[in-house]
Structures are given as structure tokens and as C-alpha cells.
Amino acid sequence: MENLERILSEHPFLEGMDVDQVQLLVGCASNVFFQANEFLFREGEPADTFYFIRHGKVSIETHVPQREPIVIQSQDEGEILGWSWLVPPYRWHFDARAVELTRAIALDGKCLRDKCEQDHDLGYEVMKRFALIIAERLGATRLQLMDIYGHNTDK
Amino acid sequence: MATTPTSSPLHDVRDGDPMLARPFQIRRTRKDTYDTVSLQLKPPDGDDGFPFEPGQFNMLYAYGVGEVPISISGNPAKNDSLVHTIRAVGAATRALTSLKVGDSVGVRGPFGKGWPVEAVAGNDVVVITGGIGLAPLRPAIYQLLAHREEYGKVVLLYGARTPEDILFRRNLEKWRSRFDIETALTVDRAARSWKGNVGVVTQLIPRAVFDPLHCVAFVCGPEIMMRFTVMELIKRGVAENNIFVSMERNMKCGIGLCGHCQLGSSFVCKDGPVYCYEDVRDSFRKREM
């Protein structure tokens, strides 16, 4: 646990968070790993976890009937994966697959949701940090949708 | 550390009229992707080499079709032949990419100011590029690696539309296998068989290892991509006067006479195409040109 606490408290995502609050998070955390091609979660399943990726790469995918799944984004070492556990109906919108051996710290989102309900200061801290991630992902997705390297948008 | 792009002569007339295209012969062609071809050109008989600075361009004339500015994409240390990498987007570029070995192409140049590769020695150098933007930067990467010991970290971040659009795969593989350059690629979309990154090139910036205080960035790609890249670099703490961008405008004369390529009070053909971001910041923010 001590190790998890150190790793979490040093992670940029939690920078500036109260020691007590980090300890509450540690109470919901566990070490996990996934072999290449193993799914961390699948579209439609209950979303009750999020991950601090420690090593490896995860691709966020969606399946298209009669075609190979499309990779929408990849998440790397040091990044946070998953925010559907925060918003109803708490279901994953995409599949997440380990591209290679991936190690992560999993946080039990349901446990954390309950803690955030009871402790609104903690809830605000968590929300603030996830809002930043969601905004960054939205910005990146918009840029991706612009198809900036296509013929009609170049220069 | 403020630096200005290395100054080059207004035009290199090679003892001739800068408006007169000289016929070069195509020595080799290489299909880089489904819409992009590299042409290796041989100077006319009697000419010795083609010195240029990384980032400079030539006006290439597809006889009977049109003349367009195209950056030099070859190795500046090997100037006996001239390499251009061209993406077919319209009449002139389609004609150029259809040429065969032995065909002729008209060449005027080299023109413009390039990347300040020598002037930034001592710094970490982050090269960020998207799409065909890797072509104007390849000579700078060759030069950085040829003088590797003079720089701190060297990082290449490259974004393409799909895996099929990735240019210079052989170079990229070589660079990735070196321990003295960090190379990261990403594509905007891919099927599952692609094992690399998916996402826009700006997402690679927070992951890259460099010292923002002693870092110079060379950025080349579509203007939207450069705008967002610059924002991300500034967010990481890179100073505006340490960011260099390559601008594109329509060109005709290539030597600062016709005014076609005006950018604020400058002409991209002679004052650019490489500018310090600080000097063109306002043009980036302008909504209409």
C-alpha cells in the first residue's frame, strides 16, 4: 500500500492533492496487468474502474460491423484511462485493449464515487482533474475530426 | 535564447537569371505513399552539385503545366543530386509526380531562408511535423544527426493521417533504432493491425522528454496543426522566440518581386519560408488572409 501511495502521490494527475485525499484514493487502488490483446474493458459493460497506466499502451477502439475495429486513440505510459465511471449511466462507450503488455494501477470507480458523494471536497478535487482530461481529449478529438492532413484543409 | 533563421542570399542565380528555369533530368523516382513521390534530380551537364540549406525550396516547372514551390527533401551533405518529395494535390503536382526517369523538369532556386540548425547548437531540438511537412524537415534532421554531439536531446514527433500516409519509412525506422534521437509517430486513424500511437501529433508533446528552457522547436505542417502545436509547446514552457515554423503561401516569382506570397510586411519566398514564431504570431491569429 505504501508503494501505491507513493506512486499515486507523485503522479502529475494528483499533483497538489491533500495527503488525506490521496490516502482515500489509495484505499480504492490495486495493481493490475494485461497481456497484449487482452481487453481492459468493453463497450456497454458497467464502467466502474479507471486506470493510471504505468507501462505499455492501450488502444481505445470501436467495432464496425463486418470490418476490422477502428482505433480511435491510444493511451500511453503515464496517462489516465477511463472516465465513464464518473457519468451516468456508468457504462463504457468504447473497447480498451492492451496493445502490448500493460501494467496499471486500477482505481475502483464505484468505491470512489461513493467517497466523493460523502466528501464533496474530495469530489471537487477529482472532478476538477477529470474535467481537464475530458477537455483535453475533446480538443484532440476535434482536431482529429478536422482531418488536417486532407487535401482541402492543408494550408 | 533568441535566434534568427540563417540568412541566405536573396536568390542563388548559379550565374544565371533567377527567373530562368534550368532543365534537370530525373535520375530516380520513389513512390513514398499512394499520393507522394520523391524525385531525385540530376543537374544539367557541367553543373557541380546543388548546395542548399535545410528548409529552402525550389520552383519546379512541370513543362507545359505549371511551376510550383517544392522544398528540398534530400541530404544537404550529399549535394550532387537534388531530392524533392511531392504530394499530388493539383495539376502541377500531379504532373510532377507522374514524371519518369530520364524526363526533364525545370528548376529555379534554391530560394528562401531555412531552419537555423547551426545557430541552435547547444539546445535540445524538438522537430514536430505533420503530413508532407516531414519533407522540408528531413534535411534539418540529417544535419542535426550529422553533428549530433553539438545538441542536447533531439526529438522527432511526426503525425500522419493514416499508417498508409507515413513518409520516409526507411528513415524513420533507422532513426527509431538510434539511441540518440527520440522518435514518436502517431496517426489520426488506424485499423487494429497498427501497433503504434493513434491521436493527433500535439498529444505527443506532453509525453516527449526535453528541457523546455533550453529547447528549440522546428514545426512544419498544415497551418492548423502548427497553431495547435505552438500552443502546446508554449504550454510546456518553450519560449516563442525558440519556436520556428515554415509558412506556405502561393508563389509565382520566388524572389520577392511579384508580391504573391506576402505575409504581413514580408514575403514568404525570400523572408521565409522558415520564420521565428514570434515574428509571424499575428498572421497565425488572423482569421482571413
Ligand SMILES: Cc1cc2nc3c(=O)[nH]c(=O)nc-3n(C[C@H](O)[C@H](O)[C@H](O)COP(=O)(O)OP(=O)(O)OC[C@H]3O[C@@H](n4cnc5c(N)ncnc54)[C@H](O)[C@@H]3O)c2cc1C
Ligand atoms: C515554400 C513552400 C514549400 C513547399 N514544399 C512542398 C513540398 O516539399 N512538397 C509538396 O508536395 N508540396 C509543397 N508545397 C506545396 C505545393 O507548392 C503545392 O501543393 C502546389 O503549389 C499545388 O499546386 P498544384 O498546381 O498541384 O495544385 P493547385 O491546382 O494549385 O491546387 C489543387 C488543390 O490542392 C489544394 N492545395 C494547394 N496547395 C496545397 C497544399 N500545399 N497542400 C494540400 N493541398 C493544397 C488547393 O486548395 C486545391 O484544392 C510547398 C509550398 C511552399 C509555399
Ligand code: FES
Ligand atoms: S513569390 Fe513573388 S514575391 Fe514571393
